[in-house]
Every structure is written in structure tokens, then in C-alpha cells.
Amino acid sequence: MRQILIIGSGKSSAYLIKYLLDKSISENLFVTVADIHITTTIKQIGNHKNFKAITLDVCNEAARNEAIKNSNIVVSMLPASMHIDVAKDCIKHRKHMVTASYVSPEMQALNHDAIANNLILMNEIGLDPGIDHMSAMQVLDTIRDNGYEVILFESFTGGLVAPENDTNLWNYKFTWNPRNVVVAGQGGAAKFLQEGTYKYIPYNRLFRRTEFLDIDGFGRFEVYANRDSLKYQSAYKLNNIKTLYRGTIRRVGFSRAWNIFVTLGMTDDSYTIEDSENMSYRDFVNAFLPYSPSDSVELKLRHQLKIDQDDIVWDKLVELDIFNSEKKVQLKKATPAQILQKILIDSWSLAQNDKDMIVMYHKFGYQKNGKKHQIDASMVVLGDDQTYTAMAKTVGLPVAIATLAILNKKIKTPGVQIPITPEVYQPILKELKTFGITFQEKEVPYLGYNPLNN
Amino acid sequence: MRQILIIGSGKSSAYLIKYLLDKSISENLFVTVADIHITTTIKQIGNHKNFKAITLDVCNEAARNEAIKNSNIVVSMLPASMHIDVAKDCIKHRKHMVTASYVSPEMQALNHDAIANNLILMNEIGLDPGIDHMSAMQVLDTIRDNGYEVILFESFTGGLVAPENDTNLWNYKFTWNPRNVVVAGQGGAAKFLQEGTYKYIPYNRLFRRTEFLDIDGFGRFEVYANRDSLKYQSAYKLNNIKTLYRGTIRRVGFSRAWNIFVTLGMTDDSYTIEDSENMSYRDFVNAFLPYSPSDSVELKLRHQLKIDQDDIVWDKLVELDIFNSEKKVQLKKATPAQILQKILIDSWSLAQNDKDMIVMYHKFGYQKNGKKHQIDASMVVLGDDQTYTAMAKTVGLPVAIATLAILNKKIKTPGVQIPITPEVYQPILKELKTFGITFQEKEVPYLGYNPLNN
Numbered sequence: 001m002r003q004i005l006i007i008g009s010g011k012s013s014a015y016l017i018k019y020l021l022d023k024s025i026s027e028n029l030f031v032t033v034a035d036i037h038i039t040t041t042i043k044q045i046g047n048h049k050n051f052k053a054i055t056l057d058v059c060n061e062a063a064r065n066e067a068i069k070n071s072n073i074v075v076s077m078l079p080a081s082m083h084i085d086v087a088k089d090c091i092k093h094r095k096h097m098v099t100a101s102y103v104s105p106e107m108q109a110l111n112h113d114a115i116a117n118n119l120i121l122m123n124e125i126g127l128d129p130g131i132d133h134m135s136a137m138q139v140l141d142t143i144r145d146n147g148y149e150v151i152l153f154e155s156f157t158g159g160l161v162a163p164e165n166d167t168n169l170w171n172y173k174f175t176w177n178p179r180n181v182v183v184a185g186q187g188g189a190a191k192f193l194q195e196g197t198y199k200y201i202p203y204n205r206l207f208r209r210t211e212f213l214d215i216d217g218f219g220r221f222e223v224y225a226n227r228d229s230l231k232y233q234s235a236y237k238l239n240n241i242k243t244l245y246r247g248t249i250r251r252v253g254f255s256r257a258w259n260i261f262v263t264l265g266m267t268d269d270s271y272t273i274e275d276s277e278n279m280s281y282r283d284f285v286n287a288f289l290p291y292s293p294s295d296s297v298e299l300k301l302r303h304q305l306k307i308d309q310d311d312i313v314w315d316k317l318v319e320l321d322i323f324n325s326e327k328k329v330q331l332k333k334a335t336p337a338q339i340l341q342k343i344l345i346d347s348w349s350l351a352q353n354d355k356d357m358i359v360m361y362h363k364f365g366y367q368k369n370g371k372k373h374q375i376d377a378s379m380v381v382l383g384d385d386q387t388y389t390a391m392a393k394t395v396g397l398p399v400a401i402a403t404l405a406i407l408n409k410k411i412k413t414p415g416v417q418i419p420i421t422p423e424v425y426q427p428i429l430k431e432l433k434t435f436g437i438t439f440q441e442k443e444v445p446y447l448g449y450n451p452l453n454n
Numbered sequence: 455m456r457q458i459l460i461i462g463s464g465k466s467s468a469y470l471i472k473y474l475l476d477k478s479i480s481e482n483l484f485v486t487v488a489d490i491h492i493t494t495t496i497k498q499i500g501n502h503k504n505f506k507a508i509t510l511d512v513c514n515e516a517a518r519n520e521a522i523k524n525s526n527i528v529v530s531m532l533p534a535s536m537h538i539d540v541a542k543d544c545i546k547h548r549k550h551m552v553t554a555s556y557v558s559p560e561m562q563a564l565n566h567d568a569i570a571n572n573l574i575l576m577n578e579i580g581l582d583p584g585i586d587h588m589s590a591m592q593v594l595d596t597i598r599d600n601g602y603e604v605i606l607f608e609s610f611t612g613g614l615v616a617p618e619n620d621t622n623l624w625n626y627k628f629t630w631n632p633r634n635v636v637v638a639g640q641g642g643a644a645k646f647l648q649e650g651t652y653k654y655i656p657y658n659r660l661f662r663r664t665e666f667l668d669i670d671g672f673g674r675f676e677v678y679a680n681r682d683s684l685k686y687q688s689a690y691k692l693n694n695i696k697t698l699y700r701g702t703i704r705r706v707g708f709s710r711a712w713n714i715f716v717t718l719g720m721t722d723d724s725y726t727i728e729d730s731e732n733m734s735y736r737d738f739v740n741a742f743l744p745y746s747p748s749d750s751v752e753l754k755l756r757h758q759l760k761i762d763q764d765d766i767v768w769d770k771l772v773e774l775d776i777f778n779s780e781k782k783v784q785l786k787k788a789t790p791a792q793i794l795q796k797i798l799i800d801s802w803s804l805a806q807n808d809k810d811m812i813v814m815y816h817k818f819g820y821q822k823n824g825k826k827h828q829i830d831a832s833m834v835v836l837g838d839d840q841t842y843t844a845m846a847k848t849v850g851l852p853v854a855i856a857t858l859a860i861l862n863k864k865i866k867t868p869g870v871q872i873p874i875t876p877e878v879y880q881p882i883l884k885e886l887k888t889f890g891i892t893f894q895e896k897e898v899p900y901l902g903y904n905p906l907n908n
Contacts (some may be wrong), residue, residue, distance in 0.1 A: 087610075094902070189790075190855040194745035200790070201742070202719030204658035205758075209744065229679050265643050265656030274652040288655070290663065291648035291903040336643075449745040 001030040001050070002407055005071035006056060007086060008078040009035045009042045011176070012100070012126070014376060016075070016396035017045050023404060024050035034058075034067055040248050041387055043335060058082060069093045073400035073407055075399060076101075080254075083107065087121055094119060098099045100126030100395050111416040120411065125402050126395035128157040131379070131432070133232075133418060134398070134425035135439055136362055139377060140236060141422065143366045151242045151372070152365025152448055156213065156223045158249025159391055162355035162382050163218065169316045171251030172194075173348045175391055182341045183269050184248065185227065192229035193244040194449050201225055207255035207262060211247070213361050215378045215442070221359060223247035224255050235420055243448060249359050249444040257316040260305060261340060262290040269337035276334040282325040284339050298323060320347050325450040355383040359391040360439075365446055373445035397435055402427045455484040455504070457862055459525035461512060461540060462532040463496045465630075466554070468841045470529070471499050477858060488521055489510075495612035495841055513805070523547045527861055529554075529853060537561065541575055544673050548573060552857050554580030554849050557870060565870040574865065578872040579856050580849035581812060582611040585886070586871060587686070588852070589701040589893055590816055594690060595829060595876065597820045598622045604695045605826070606819025606902055610667065610677045612703025613845055616836050617672065618810035623770045625705030627802045627850035628835075629810035629845055636795045637723050638702065639681065639769070644763050646683035647698040648903050650898060655679055661709035661716060664856035665701070669832045669893070675813060677701035689874055696819075697902060703813050711770040714759060715794060718742040723791035730788040734801045736779040738793050752777060774801050807839040812844040816893075817898055826900035851889055 004020055005064050006013070012031070020031045033042055034056035042053055058064050058078060068074055068089045073096045076086045080101040090097040093111045103123045124130055132155055136451070137208055143150055160166075161173040172182065190201040201209050210222040229246040238244060260279060261267050265288050274281070282297055289300040301307070307314055321327065328338050350356070358381040365374045383389035402424070405411045411424055419425055458474055460467070467487070474485045486509035487496055500507055501651050512518050512532060522528055522543045527550045530540045534555040534861050541727055544551040545567045557577045568575050578584055586609055615627040627883050628635065644655040664676040683700040692698060719742050727733070727741060733781075736751055743754040755761070761768055769885070775781065812835040819828045831847055837843040857876070859865045865878055873879050885894070 188724050189722055191725075195747070197740070198743060199741060199743075199745065200719055200727070202717070202722060205719065206718060263656070264656060265654055265659065268643055268654075268656060269644050271645075273654070286651070287653060289653075291651060292651065293649070369554075 002073075003071040003077065004029055004031050004403060005067055006033045006075045006077060007056065007067070008032065008076060008082075009033050009053075010077055010449070012388070012392045012395040013042065013077060014045055014389075014392045014396060016077070016400045017051070017089040017257070019397060019400035020389075020404065021048045021051055024048065027404060027408075029407075032067070032071070045387070046269065047188070055060075058085065063092070065089055068095055071095060071100075073098070074097070074402055075403055077399075080104065088168050089120070091117060091119060094124075096120045098122045098125060098399055098406065099132060100124070100399050102129060103418060115415045118414045119412055120406050121408065121416045122402055122411070122419070122424075123416065125398045125424075125428075127391065127398075128360070130398050130419065132157055132362075133420050134429050135360070135377065135379070137236065137277065137420045138374060138422075138425050138429060139362065139364050139441070140238075140379050143364060144237075144377075148366040148368045149240075150238060150242075150364065150366050151422070152240060152364060152374070152446075153241060153431055154243065154245040154363040156247045156249045156361045158221065158359045160249070160251065160357045160359060161350070162357040164391075164416055165351070166251070168347065169312070169319050170254055170257065170348070172254055173350050173354065173356075174345065175389065176203070177351065178341050178345055178348075179337075181330075182267055182337045182344070183279050185224065185401065186267065186269070188227060189228055190229070191224040192225055192246070193242065196242045203284070204262060207259040210255045212252065213249065213378075215359065215361065215380060218380055220252050222252045222255055222360075223249055234415055235418065242348060242446070249361065249434055253312065257313040260307075260313060260317065263305060264301075266340045268334045269335045272333045276329050276339060277332045279329045279339075280325045281322050281327045281329070281343055283331060284297070284336075284343075285322050290337075294426075301374075320344065350386065350423075352386070355385065356390045357382050358394050362439075363449055367446075373442055373449070374444050374446040374448075377445050379437065379439045379442045381437055393435065394437060396438065397432060399430055401431050431452075455482050456527075457525040457858060458483055458485050458527055458529065458861070459491070459521055460485065460487045460508065460529045460531060461518075461521070462530060462536075463487050463492065463507075464531055465843070466846045467496065467531060467842075468499055468850035469845045470854045471505070471533070472842075473851060473854035474501045474504055474858065475500065478502065480857060481862075483765070483861075484856075486521070486525070486548055489835065498517065498575040498742055499731045500840070512539065515539075519543055519547070522549055525549060525553070529553070530565055530854075534558065544575070545571060545573060546884075547826065549580055550574045550576075550860050552576045552579060552718040552860065554584060554853050555576070556583060556710075557872060559595045562870055569900075570870045573871045574860050574868055576587065576873070577858065577884075578854055578877075579852045581653065581852075582814070584846055584852050584873065585891070586611055586814060586816075588883050589814070589831065589833070592883055593692065593816065593829060593875075593895070594692075594880050596846045597818060598691075599831075601826070602820040602822045603880045604692060604818065604820045606693060606698075606817060606828070606900075606905060607692060608701070608815075610701045610703045610813075610815045612675065612813045614703070614705065614811045614813060615804070616811045616844075618804070619808040620705070620803065623766070623773050624708055624711060624802070626708055627804050627808065627848050628799065629808075629843065632795050632799055632802075632899045633738065633791075636721055636791045636798070640723070643681040643766050644681055644683070645679055646679055646700070647695065650696045658716060663712040663821065664709045665785065666706065666830075667703065669815065669834060672813070674706050675703050675815075676704055676706045676709055677815075679900065683906060689872065703815065706769075709754070711767045714761075714767060714771065717759060718755075720794045723789045726787045726789055730783050730793060733783045733793075735776050735781045735783070735797055738740070738783060738790075738797075739776050740788075746902075756848045774798065806840070809839065810844045811836050812848050814893075820900055821900075826902070828898050828900040829895055830898050833891065833893045847889065848891060851886060851891065852882055855885050897901065 038053040185206045213221045226246040360379040362377045382389040469665045493505040667675045680700045814833040816831045835844040
């Protein structure tokens with residue numbers, strides 16, 4: 001039997017394991033999940049004769065090598081920073097490897113060794129990065145194959161709560177790592193291209209410069225810009241493109257309310273708050289407002305940020321219970337971002353039966369002989385339950401399909417890869433359709449950003 | 455004769471050299487200025503038989519050692535990062551040393567060696583840091599000697615243009631390093647204490663949380679908070695203080711207008727702008743605004759920041775000529791902060807006959823038996839001309855007086871020092887008075903920040 005080793009078994013493992021076990025008889029696969037702690041959920045998913053779970057500390061070099069040596073292919077679902085040791089062992093033992101993480105410089109540096117050993121180190125093959133690469137490249141390549149020039153590409157992704165469980169004023173719940181949500185957009189200005197002009201948005205304006213999206217049957221969404229929209233400009237072969245913009249999807253109104261936290265300084269992760277442990281939520285808010293004991297924290301906040309008393313953003317703040325003087329932070333030496341995260345988890349955690357929703361939206365603008373065209377493509381995936389989430393499905397299935405395709409030599413090009421070639425995206429996108437992961441494409445009038453074009 | 459070696463001869467050297475030469479006959483001093491480039495101005499100031507200027511590259515270890523070995527005391531007016539090599543040589547050759555810069559961790563690490571060799575490494579003895587330490591500690595020590603408890607200390611300094619040359623709408627010209635003005639407040643939230651509560655202001659709010667100050671004969675000023683108001687809490691023995699706040703002084707209205715640059719992202723120094731060299735000033739502004747070719751850059755800016763057409767901040771922007779489409783940035787791979795600095799230098803450089811002005815303001819709150827008191831102390835120093843500036847006077851004279859006092863063994867305590875002990879501040883403040891550097895002290899009702907106190 002062909003041995004598949006999956007190292008790490010986090011939230012996105014369910015569909016990955018299920019897919020491989022469903023194929024395990026016909027494809028002659030044995031799946032081993034190795035983690036420092038094997039959960040009951042993993043044991044339930046892996047209730048199959050071609051499955052075993054082993055306890056493995058990846059920092060234990062001998063145990064890690066032994067596990068890798070005995071496999072035919074390795075899937076690393078570890079945190080991104082921990083892939084590199086696994087990757088080096090894979091080269092040493094001549095095993096292919098698959099991850100859903102961004103290619104780090106250390107990973108990229110293995111490209112030569114991978115090629116020399118005819119090994120595939122496939123990365124960025126989850127949702128975002130992953131399905132975004134594949135679905136975009138399929139359309140972009142088709143447009144170019146038909147002799148058109150691509151002039152606009154915009155791509156947006158969001159992990160949200162399913163409409164039926166969308167029960168708070170923010171229209172948002174945490175379906176993934178809350179920390180990433182709290183610190184999103186920090187670390188420098190967002191940079192992108194609009195109609196040939198480079199544009200920069202500083203963090204303090206990021207959530208005030210949103211755009212709207214409409215998706216049939218799901219209503220209106222908004223988008224704020226990612227840090228670096230130009231990251232894949234060269235990989236996607238878009239060097240002469242006029243508009244290149246990538247962003248994150250939220251429900252309309254989220255960003256305007258979130259900007260209150262940004263403006264007050266509550267998302268800062270660079271310093272710790274004095275005596276954070278004994279603070280109330282109200283004390284936390286008050287730390288970012290002027291001293292004035294004759295005024296309430298509420299009025300000081302309204303006044304500082306000029307919030308009208310009938311503005312819906314106010315209700316969003318109240319809903320989070322941030323003015324509560326009884327609830328304590330109870331985090332030692334915490335940064336503002338850590339404290340805010342704790343407050344938000346109180347309100348934004350998924351309930352037992354809540355389902356998540358993944359939304360992806362691409363816009364492609366292209367032209368020939370001065371005539372401009374546009375295709376909009378959107379994908380919505382709903383979760384089944386808290387194990388088989390939309391996130392687990394859209395991350396885990398591409399990883400699983402790629403793993404089997406590499407084993408079966410359908411994907412053959414060696415080296416450190418991301419899924420942007422037809423060899424990779426064609427079979428995977430085709431099979432994802434059978435799981436309901438599909439894009440609705442429609443031709444729309446070219447809009448761009450220049451009303452003088454129209 | 456006693457040899458004084460001054461390494462580095464920048465903008466603040468004039469009074470330093472003049473003071474020592476004026477005393478050189480009676481005190482038997484010979485002054486050597488060593489710099490990689492000796493200016494005509496320095497030669498004019500040093501036109502005296504007890505003076506010589508030598509060319510010295512401080513990176514040349516042999517030459518540096520030779521110069522230090524032949525001196526009795528060394529004054530380093532080099533950029534702060536370059537003091538440490540000089541300081542190590544001073545210890546090797548057993549020479550005292552004086553600087554106006556902040557004590558770096560590397561400098562502090564020499565404390566043990568300095569004490570072991572009975573040497574004084576006196577730092578932070580210019581204006582800010584320098585006169586602020588000395589003037590504050592003199593009042594604080596007096597308050598405490600009289601049995602009072604200090605409950606509030608606030609300290610503000612600003613380098614401004616003299617009222618007679620205050621000719622632009624910003625009421626500001628560059629009298630010191632422009633770069634420090636452009637990036638002021640960056641790198642983390644401002645932190646301070648108000649009435650026992652820690653307060654934090656993020657960069658995007660720093661210039662909207664100002665306070666006012668009035669100085670007799672000079673009118674009203676405003677203050678924005680420094681990054682770390684608590685830096686000297688322990689050194690000043692203020693560990694139980696309720697309010698501790700340090701800030702920078704500007705004329706009223708500066709900060710509200712400056713905040714436009716902060717909000718747009720123009721003060722960011724962390725990334726470079728694409729093709730900055732060929733941009734016009736107008737292009738630079740447009741890079742921070744949405745794409746919309748049917749609207750002017752002016753209207754987009756007004757709309758984004760909600761600036762009314764009759765708001766004075768608009769006139770301040772226009773005065774800087776930032777909407778000019780002809781003027782080019784002409785800086786390669788420049789950061790937003792570097793480009794903004796260039797634009798500001800066009801408008802804010804001192805004219806030939808302009809004079810500068812230094813303003814310092816302290817507030818001291820203290821109590822005994824529940825009764826609260828307050829002393830406000832303010833200092834204004836005006837420059838004479840572009841060589842004998844107020845900045846050169848307030849930085850150079852304390853350095854010069856301390857240098858002679860150390861030579862004359864009036865200041866004797868060895869180690870890495872800052873001027874916070876009576877041994878240092880008493881003689882220096884006394885002599886500074888003879889140069890017109892004096893504080894106007896007045897008792898005022900205790901104000902604090904708590905109206906319920908009154």
C-alpha cells in the first residue's frame with residue numbers, strides 16, 4: 001500500500017483525511033496522521049482500516065525522520081513556520097511534499113535540491129492561497145489563449161458565517177484564526193494598481209476605502225485591500241496590467257465599525273498594556289480616551305470619534321459589551337490586540353450548530369482592438385457542520401486531490417511549486433466541481449475605475 | 455594649558471566654542487575642534503589664539519586615539535550613534551567626556567569602567583535632553599525638600615520660529631533636523647499617566663489629542679504627547695506620581711493640519727513609492743487618494759478627509775504647493791516621509807535673517823495634608839541670527855559650562871551621568887541665567903485633569 005503521512009491535524013483536516021480514506025481501497029492508500037495530540041474528532045474521521053493516528057513531536061528529529069522515511073508522500077498541515085524541517089527531511093528521504101502555506105524564502109531555497117531529486121514540493125494549495133491561484137489562472141490563461149490582453153484583475157476572499165447563522169450586528173463570526181482578523185492590514189501601507197496608477201492606503205484608512213460586491217442569492221459584501229496586491233503580478237504574468245487589486249471580503253458595514261478599533265489603537269500588537277490582567281473591558285476602552293472623570297467612557301468615545309447617537313456602529317460596540325465594568329481582561333502583560341481578541345471571542349465564536357461560509361470573487365478585465373470586456377467569477381461554499389466546515393473543505397480538498405495526483409504522477413513537474421500551471425489547476429479544479437466547489441462566471445460590461453472609459 | 459577637544463562641529467557648536475574661547479585666557483584653555491569638514495563659520499567663531507581646527511575622520515582609529523590622548527577632556531558633538539567609539543577611547547586614555555545625546559545602552563554599559571577610572575561621561579546635557587532635566591529636577595527637589603509630595607509633572611519643549619519671522623500659515627519653520635519633524639510620533643503608541651490612569655494614543659490620533667499652553671507675551675501654543683512620557687519616571691524619583699506627561703510644543707493649529715499628512719499616509723518611512731523620481735507633487739498626493747479621473751485631486755482629498763472649503767487647514771495645504779503638477783519630487787526610491795520632507799523644506803526653511811525660538815514649559819503639581827498646589831515654569835529663548843541660534847545657545851551653553859565645571863572639578867561624581875543631581879544642575883542653571891536662559895515660575899491653582907478636585 002502507498003503510505004500517505006499527514007503531519008499536523010488542525011481545523012482543516014476533516015475533508016483532507018476523508019477524501020483520502022474514501023479513495024483508500026480503490027487507490028491502495030494507507031493514511032497516517034501524526035500530531036503531538038490526536039483529537040477525538042480525528043479518531044472519528046479516521047475510523048477506517050486504512051488509517052492510523054500516531055503521536056509525533058515534530059521537533060523530535062529522529063521520530064520525524066522515521067515517520068517521513070516510511071511514507072511515500074508527506075502532507076504538512078503544521079503552522080507555516082514549521083514546514084521547513086519537514087521539507088528538508090523530505091528531500092533527504094526523497095519524498096514529495098504538499099502544504100497549503102505560503103512559500104517562505106527558506107522553502108524557495110530548496111527548489112534546486114527538489115529538482116535535482118525529481119521531487120515536488122507543492123505549496124499554497126489550500127483556499128487562499130490555493131483555489132484563488134487555480135481559478136484565476138484558468139481564466140487568465142483562457143483569455144490570453146484567445147488573444148486578448150488582460151488589463152484588470154481583482155481577487156477577493158472572505159471567511160464568513162453562513163447566512164442562516166448570521167445573527168450579530170457585525171455579520172461576522174470567527175471561522176478561522178481570530179488573531180489574523182485582529183491584526184489584519186498592519187505592517188505597512190496597502191499597495192495596489194488602479195488604471196495604471198500605484199495607490200497606497202495607510203492602515204488608518206484601510207477600512208474606510210472599501211468597495212462593494214454583489215453575489216446573486218447572497219446579497220452585498222464589501223472588500224478592504226490586502227497589504228500587497230502586487231505579490232503575484234509576475235507569477236500570474238500580469239506585468240503590464242493596469243489594475244491589480246486583492247482584498248478581503250466582509251459583510252457591508254463591518255469595516256466602518258472595525259475602523260473604530262483601529263482609530264482608538266485597540267488593534268496594536270506592538271506593546272503591552274500596564275496591569276492588563278486586572279482591567280475591566282471598560283478600563284481597556286478608557287485607556288484610549290482622554291482623562292475626564294466627569295464624563296462617561298461612552299460619551300468620551302462618541303465625542304472623540306464623532307459618533308452620532310443613532311449611528312448603527314454604536315450598537316455594534318454595545319453588542320460586544322466593551323463598556324462592561326465587571327468583565328475582566330484576565331490576560332497578563334497583554335497587547336491591545338490580544339485584549340481585543342479576547343473581547344471579540346466572547347461575541348464572535350461560532351455556536352454549536354453554526355455553519356461557516358467561504359466567498360471568493362474575481363474580476364477579469366481584458367481587451368482586443370480597443371474593445372474592453374469583463375468576466376466576474378464568484379464562488380460561495382457553505383459548511384456542513386463544525387467539523388466539515390467550508391474552510392476545511394476548501395483548504396483540505398485541494399491538498400488531498402493534489403496529494404493523490406502527485407502519487408499517481410498526474411502532476412509531475414518537480415521543484416518548489418505553487419498551483420498556477422494547467423498541469424496542476426486543470427485536474428484539481430475539475431475534481432473540486434464534483435464536490436460543489438464551483439465558480440459562477442458571467443460576462444459584464446467592462447467597468448474598471450475610469451468612468452471616462454464608458 | 456588645558457586641552458579641550460570638541461569632535462564634530464554641527465549647527466549647535468557656535469555658543470559652545472564661543473563660551474570656551476571667552477574663558478580661554480582666564481581659565482587657561484586651548485580649544486581644538488576636530489571634524490571631517492571644517493566650515494567657514496567654525497573658522498570665524500574660532501578666530502582666537504587659543505583655538506585650532508583639525509581635520510579628523512572619527513572612523514580613523516589611530517587619528518582619533520591620538521587626538522583624544524592629547525586632550526584633557528573630550529566633547530562629542532557627533533551624531534548620537536557615533537559617540538560610543540569616542541567614549542571607549544576616553545576610558546582607555548582616562549579622559550572625561552561630555553555629550554548632549556541620550557544615553558544609549560552601549561554608553562550605559564561603560565558605567566562600571568568609568569567609575570573604576572574615576573571618569574565622568576556626562577550625557578543628555580543640551581536642551582532636550584538637558585535643560586529640561588536640570589530645570590525640572592531643581593523644582594522637584596525643592597518641592598520634596600519642603601515636605602510636599604509631587605503628584606503631577608508635565609514637561610514640554612519646542613523648537614519654533616521667532617514671532618517676528620513667523621510668516622507662514624503653519625506658524626512653523628525648520629530650525630533643526632527636518633526628518634525628526636516628519637517622523638515624529640511614529641513607532642508605537644504614546645504612553646503617559648493621567649490622574650493615576652495609564653493612557654495610550656495611537657499615531658493616527660496623536661495630533662488630534664493636543665493640549666493648550668499660554669505663555670505671557672508669547673501667546674498660545676499647543677502640545678502633542680511624546681512617545682514615552684514615563685522614560686524618566688524612575689530617574690526623577692516620581693514612581694508614585696499620578697500624572698506624568700511629556701510633549702512637543704507647536705503653535706496652535708499646526709497639529710490639526712499635520713494630521714492630514716498622517717491620515718493620508720504621507721509620513722510613512724517604511725516603504726518606497728514606485729517611480730518617485732518622476733512624480734509631481736500632485737502625483738504624490740494623488741497616490742494616497744482613490745482613482746477617479748473625473749474628479750480633481752483637490753476634491754478627492756477634501757472628500758476623503760471631509761475638509762470644508764472654508765477650513766483654514768485647506769489654505770495650509772495650498773500654501774505648501776502640494777497640488778503643483780509641475781514641481782517634480784526628483785528623489786529616487788524615496789519613502790513618503792522623504793518626499794514630504796522635500797516638499798516642506800521648500801516652504802519651511804529659515805530665510806537668511808530669520809531667527810529661531812526655543813520654548814520650554816513645565817507644570818509641577820504637589821500636595822501636603824490634602825492641599826494641592828501647582829507651579830508652572832516657562833522658558834523662551836530667541837536666537838540672535840542663523841549662527842547664534844536659540845537652539846545652538848540652549849544646546850551648546852550647558853555642554854560648555856559642564857565641560858569647564860568638570861575640568862575645574864566642580865562636578866566630580868564619576869560614571870555615566872545625566873544632569874539630574876544638584877552637584878550638576880545648580881552651578882549650570884545659575885550660570886545659564888547670566889546668558890538669559892531663565893525660567894519664569896508662577897504659582898497657579900492646581901488644575902490637574904480632574905475637575906472633581908476643584
